[in-house]
Amino acid sequence: MFRGNKDEVFVRQALEQADYACGRWIASQRHFDVDPTSLLEPLAKAAVVTAVAIYVETARLSQLEVQRALAIETVAQARALIDRLHPLAFGGGWYGGRALR
Known part of the structure; x- marks a missing residue:
């Protein structure tokens, strides 16, 4: 069944709304500052993926990295x-680096 670009637009509109502040609650550090053997919260896993x-796409990493991200289960x-x-994505420090193009 052809759906036009309805699904793509759904995701694109959400990404357009996202900003630095959204990252604070979508991938809150509190999800990662727990016992490393803990299961990763679903919201945090979705954010990492x-x-x-x-x-x-932006840093030209291998497509295999998405599969690796989908396979993560624990905080560690x-x-x-x-x-x-x-x-690989930033080539710089944790703050202020830019993705390679």
Whole structure:
């Protein structure tokens, strides 16, 4: 069934509304500052997967990184993924770096 771009627009409009403040509650640090063996909260996992998908496009990371992000289950796995990908996506420090184009 052809749906036009209805689904794409749904996601795009949400991304247009998102800003730095949204990141504070969507991927709140409190989700990551718990026992590393804890299961990652679903909202935090969705945020990490979305971020990785964006960096795959903007920083030219491998498409496999999205699959790796989808496979994370624990806080420790999320932290490890973020720590590994951040230098590849930003090439700078944690604050003020820019995605490679």
